[in-house]
Amino acid sequence: FKLAVLAGDGIGPEIMAQALKVVQAVCTRFGHEFSCEEALVGACAIDAVGDPYPKETHHTCLNADAVLFGALGSPKYDNNPNAKVRPEQGLLKMRKSLGLYANLRPVSVFEGMEHHSPLKEERVRGADFMCVRELTSGLYFGKPQGRSEDGNTAYDTCIYTREEIERILKLAFELAQSRRKKLTVVDKANVLATSRLWRQVAQEMEPRYADVETEYMFVDNAAMKLIQNPTHFDVLVTENLFGDILTDEASVVSGSLGLLPSASIGVHTSLFEPIHGSYPQAAGKNIANPLAMILSTAMLFEYALDAPEEGRCIREAVQASLEAKVVTEDLAEGTPAYSTSDVGDWVA
Amino acid sequence: FKLAVLAGDGIGPEIMAQALKVVQAVCTRFGHEFSCEEALVGACAIDAVGDPYPKETHHTCLNADAVLFGALGSPKYDNNPNAKVRPEQGLLKMRKSLGLYANLRPVSVFEGMEHHSPLKEERVRGADFMCVRELTSGLYFGKPQGRSEDGNTAYDTCIYTREEIERILKLAFELAQSRRKKLTVVDKANVLATSRLWRQVAQEMEPRYADVETEYMFVDNAAMKLIQNPTHFDVLVTENLFGDILTDEASVVSGSLGLLPSASIGVHTSLFEPIHGSYPQAAGKNIANPLAMILSTAMLFEYALDAPEEGRCIREAVQASLEAKVVTEDLAEGTPAYSTSDVGDWVA
Ligand SMILES: CC(C)[C@H](C(=O)O)[C@@H](O)C(=O)O
Numbered sequence: 201f202k203l204a205v206l207a208g209d210g211i212g213p214e215i216m217a218q219a220l221k222v223v224q225a226v227c228t229r230f231g232h233e234f235s236c237e238e239a240l241v242g243a244c245a246i247d248a249v250g251d252p253y254p255k256e257t258h259h260t261c262l263n264a265d266a267v268l269f270g271a272l273g274s275p276k277y278d279n280n281p282n283a284k285v286r287p288e289q290g291l292l293k294m295r296k297s298l299g300l301y302a303n304l305r306p307v308s309v310f311e312g313m314e315h316h317s318p319l320k321e322e323r324v325r326g327a328d329f330m331c332v333r334e335l336t337s338g339l340y341f342g343k344p345q346g347r348s349e350d351g352n353t354a355y356d357t358c359i360y361t362r363e364e365i366e367r368i369l370k371l372a373f374e375l376a377q378s379r380r381k382k383l384t385v386v387d388k389a390n391v392l393a394t395s396r397l398w399r400q401v402a403q404e405m406e407p408r409y410a411d412v413e414t415e416y417m418f419v420d421n422a423a424m425k426l427i428q429n430p431t432h433f434d435v436l437v438t439e440n441l442f443g444d445i446l447t448d449e450a451s452v453v454s455g456s457l458g459l460l461p462s463a464s465i466g467v468h469t470s471l472f473e474p475i476h477g478s479y480p481q482a483a484g485k486n487i488a489n490p491l492a493m494i495l496s497t498a499m500l501f502e503y504a505l506d507a508p509e510e511g512r513c514i515r516e517a518v519q520a521s522l523e524a525k526v527v528t529e530d531l532a533e534g535t536p537a538y539s540t541s542d543v544g545d546w547v548a
Numbered sequence: 549f550k551l552a553v554l555a556g557d558g559i560g561p562e563i564m565a566q567a568l569k570v571v572q573a574v575c576t577r578f579g580h581e582f583s584c585e586e587a588l589v590g591a592c593a594i595d596a597v598g599d600p601y602p603k604e605t606h607h608t609c610l611n612a613d614a615v616l617f618g619a620l621g622s623p624k625y626d627n628n629p630n631a632k633v634r635p636e637q638g639l640l641k642m643r644k645s646l647g648l649y650a651n652l653r654p655v656s657v658f659e660g661m662e663h664h665s666p667l668k669e670e671r672v673r674g675a676d677f678m679c680v681r682e683l684t685s686g687l688y689f690g691k692p693q694g695r696s697e698d699g700n701t702a703y704d705t706c707i708y709t710r711e712e713i714e715r716i717l718k719l720a721f722e723l724a725q726s727r728r729k730k731l732t733v734v735d736k737a738n739v740l741a742t743s744r745l746w747r748q749v750a751q752e753m754e755p756r757y758a759d760v761e762t763e764y765m766f767v768d769n770a771a772m773k774l775i776q777n778p779t780h781f782d783v784l785v786t787e788n789l790f791g792d793i794l795t796d797e798a799s800v801v802s803g804s805l806g807l808l809p810s811a812s813i814g815v816h817t818s819l820f821e822p823i824h825g826s827y828p829q830a831a832g833k834n835i836a837n838p839l840a841m842i843l844s845t846a847m848l849f850e851y852a853l854d855a856p857e858e859g860r861c862i863r864e865a866v867q868a869s870l871e872a873k874v875v876t877e878d879l880a881e882g883t884p885a886y887s888t889s890d891v892g893d894w895v896a
């Protein structure tokens with residue numbers, strides 16, 4: 201298979217190197233062959249060619265079976281939302297043009313890691329759910345967006361079509377079927393017209409997935425429940441902006457941001473990345489935790505290559521590295537911290 | 549002074565009765581006089597006159613110095629977002645027509661109550677911040693909102709004007725000045741045009757409040773930080789929908805939903821209510837916790853009547869009831885539970 205490799209900014213290149221070692225090791229063991237094509241995205245792409253998501257990068261992604269993505273963002277462009285070109289624009293352009301409509305974020309707590317959570321251990325123990333966020337529509341992309349002529353009024357538009365909603369709900373219902381058969385549809389149907397369409401479509405689809413227990417929850421209530429009782433959830437599905445907020449909130453529950461991967465399923469290809477950022481302070485120091493990036497390759501095998509055994513294998517190796525305390529400084533507690541590349545070598 | 553008393557649905561009437569006892573006690577002690585006018589809102593208003601916020605109620609509110617509000621919502625109207633008339637519509641109509649533009653929600657952990665939090669005690673101890681939510685604009689009220697003719701596309705509109713933003717930021721800056729002088733402006737300026745206007749206006753106002761340390765935070769990041777480090781915040785200000793999600797999330801941090809009051813500051817009057825709902829299962833049983841409603845009267849004295857001493861007095865009485873364990877079943881741990889009216893009597 202062919203991978204597009206977008207290391208991105210900050211610690212991206214370092215953690216990507218570890219992920220590729222792991223992919224290589226798995227391929228050797230299972231008798232697969234793969235090739236990589238690297239491409240630029242984010243601040244490094246702005247610096248190089250003035251565009252955070254250049255055409256060549258887009259073609260590299262389209263030609264690949266899947267995309268591995270590191271992280272994006274640089275202090276140079278931070279806190280300047282009015283700058284003409286920003287790394288995040290590259291991210292949104294990439295999502296839209298690759299049709300990456302479903303962002304999947306598993307949240308689970310690795311055994312023995314419960315004490316890292318800001319929540320009381322008894323609340324998080326056993327939490328294991330999947331957040332499904334719509335990624336290419338809603339308030340992020342709706343038109344019109346902008347300012348009145350005098351600059352004193354600003355507006356954004358949230359739009360959803362039935363097709364967009366059906367597409368992601370289908371994926372969420374199927375995911376629920378493959379898991380504990382429980383789906384939570386999160387919306388704000390008591391206020392928003394788009395949410396009422398979401399709820400209507402979900403209610404229409406429900407009978408087709410009779411084995412799935414479907415519930416509806418308002419987004420404000422979900423924001424509470426995620427903390428009060430994270431074990432309540434199995435699959436949670438929601439629109440783009442609610443998903444942005446809730447998936448980040450949910451990620452904190454586990455207490456180990458450095459252990460959370462994600463997958464973005466698309467029309468043209470799919471993309472796999474850790475949920476953490478580019479951590480510029482650590483760039484080049486060989487200290488960043490590569491495990492979320494490595495776990496993203498497990499999702500790659502499962503979701504893009506239909507090779508669950510290979511994915512399981514990677515996940516077990518990561519669990520073993522945690523047990524053996526072969527971990528970077530963010531997870532070392534009393535025990536010596538390993539370097540990024542040492543952890544990568546060990547897992548591979 | 550004159551109070552409009554909107555007890556609302558469910559446990560509303562029971563907890564309101566306790567709040568009025570406390571207001572009476574404070575007035576006796578401080579030599580004030582007050583009168584009450586009751587009015588209907590919510591499901592009980594739909595049942596009685598077919599309108600969740602009837603005209604007479606509106607006039608009662610306009611004629612009062614402040615509004616005391618219980619809770620609203622009934623299972624009868626739940627899970628039916630497509631119903632023609634819903635209690636929540638009354639709430640939104642009330643906010644809009646009274647111009648209640650700023651919702652203030654203090655989040656703090658009463659001494660000795662830290663163990664109720666889902667967060668580890670060391671994370672919440674000392675947390676004490678104020679959420680300020682814009683309440684009459686944004687995606688909740690923007691037009692157009694609705695469906696395409698074929699019903700297969702839905703849209704909502706988020707609009708903010710400079711005046712709306714300035715008005716609430718002014719209040720937030722001033723609140724910060726009266727507290728620990730730190731303001732967190734929460735937006736999604738890396739994606740939304742309305743957020744970029746919010747950030748621009750805030751940046752323009754900053755120099756006028758030079759004693760306030762102002763920071764800007766993206767909403768997804770704020771959703772994480774509230775759990776990771778709630779003591780980080782002093783005053784947090786944000787737009788309507790973000791505020792809906794974040795204030796509910798923040799309320800869980802304290803672990804005692806039954807202890808959280810709120811104030812909605814308006815153009816024409818102001819309104820005080822507990823943040824919890826109408827809790828229909830407990831209605832009529834004299835078991836609901838009246839303390840959040842009682843603490844809302846403390847905010848009434850402070851924010852509507854400019855009587856901070858009276859407010860402090862109520863807060864101290866509530867703290868004393870917690871220490872004496874004169875509390876309802878939700879807070880009783882091992883000790884006997886008191887009834888709603890017993891707690892009200894004791895505090896009064
Ligand atoms: C950087 C930003 C545009 C992006 C988003 O809001 O989608 C990020 O927060 C994310 O969740 O991937």
Ligand SMILES: CC(C)[C@H](C(=O)O)[C@@H](O)C(=O)O
Binds near residue numbers: 390391639640792
């Ligand atoms: C009931 C609903 C319309 C309301 C809101 O979203 O504002 C509620 O959640 C609140 O926060 O007061």
